[in-house]
Amino acid sequence: MNPKAGGLPNSLKPEINLEKLQKLVTEVMLPGRFILRPMNATLEILTDTLAWILGSHLIRRHFHLMLSGLVLFGPVLSFWASKYSIFANSNHYLYRKFLRSTWGWTCILTASLVAVISFSACRRFPLCLRHLSRLGVASWLWWGCRRLLTMLEDATGTCYEPVAAPQEAQSSDSAAQALLLLHEDQTKASCLRANMLWRGYEVSQDILILSFCCLLLVEEMSVFGQHLAQEKRLQRSPGAPCRLLFLLCAFLLLIWVLLLLCLLAYFPVWPAHQLGGALGYLGWRGLYQGWYRLNVSWGSPGLPGEGLFNHLS
Template identity: 75%
Template sequence: MDPMTENASKSFTAEINLEKLQKIAAEVILPGRFIFRPLNAALELITSILAWILGSSLVQKHFHLMLSGLVLFGPVLSFWVSKYSIFANGNHYLYRKFLRSTWGWTCILTGSFIILLSFSARRSISLTLRHLSRIGLAGLLWWGCRRLLTLLENAAGACYEPLAPVQDTQSSASAPPLLLLHEDQTKASCLKANMMWRGYEVSQETLILCLSCLLLVEELSVFGRHLAQEKRFHRSPSAPLRVLFLLCVVLLFIWMVLLLCLLAYFPAWPSQQLGGALGYLGWRSLYQGWYRLTPSEGSPGLPGEGLFTSTDSDKHSQ
């Protein structure tokens, strides 16, 4: 066969195969578009409604009051909940997978949302890092509180070892067993050795749940302003940003449910109330205090600061 003829036939075959592949790809993509469009429309509708709710003045001004009321009066629900409920089990999936890593989930999802939102609004790495530093400062505050509370608990508490009761026919059968005091034990080592710890303590779970809820509401409240700015510029926020926002809202709901379960099924007065008060003070000192200062004073700024146009910022301040 002539080499030119052979090359022409190979080229023709390649064109035919490429055309077939394009047709197959079009047949596969077409049904996907019909499925993706309603899902994307539902995502836009749900995130727009949630952004409007979290950005409303009612939530911004009164969410901390609602959370305070929940912490104060939540233990009253222990009179009505069933001790046989699945949430009364301390080994429940929610407690094992979420409660013990509350700050990790909050840091990852909220930090990802801040990065994507800041870079989408301004495309400035320095501004993005400045807004992301709020999460780092909140994490530093949580680490400091946890270390301080651990030191106070070890100083104010004591470890006891249960002893087997002495067999005495004249003694009462319901008499409690004697306890042997261990003064050199910390709370962690005491509980690890299956002994009893008694002392004053502050609920660190309630503290981090309250702090995470308040932090999420503050950071997510600016998404409505971002939607308004994108609409004014005839743009639409990316689907990954909307998905991240939705995941953060779901995480906020999970933290609220876990906080309610702790208060209702495992009430500990006043340990939980002290933890909630410290979480509120942490949020107050950061978002209502330090973050309101100017960048020259070492403040990273409030959520959304410097990301939106001056017109939008004026409307928000009014």
């Protein structure tokens, strides 16, 4: 042995055995496969069931009627809603994290699902962009509607500052209301920031966007059953990521319906909620039941699934 060499002799040097390494990796991954298989089977059963429900004739034809009935008669639930419930608190986690970013959550998850389904079905980038453009049109419609409603509220409303009533008046008439001092040239946002009172025409933008997002999600998710059928005919698997995206969209739909119920039951405002629901319905009706059914020559992006599964029918 050379005393100048600081390493081990060749007989004592560790050797990497690829067969032993591969066997070790297989033994480590074996328990994970036993865990992932039932989870994957559960995911397939759950997504197949939801795809069948959302793609059924009953849901596709009558979901808007169910939602309209909920918006119209939902305030009746306020007679049984407890003011001590956690949902009666406007600072609840659901309201803070989801209600103010309803369109953002809807757009991100729905766009991801539409992109995956479109590209898996046709492998054509222009057609994928065409289907994604439906969300662009809906975003523009929501932005324009929100700006228009804000301008309408500012033009028709009035800002008031509460003024304490004299003690004599309070003692003589306990039901007398405090005097109000009128403030002109105030917008609704600036008035509320100054802790003053706003009185005027109002449309619930929360109910509007929740109703519109529920209808949009059902429309976009209804073609997932056709996507599963196409993958089965081609003897391919949609894959866990695609199924997981669909499941997240279904969970988001459930959250929006829950928030809609909470707003109607715990914070009833008549007729602002009903007007917001009506505008959300009209937006869906004008797009999915109107413009999207027209030919491409009219600039229509088409209905969900249009041009993706025709060649297999």
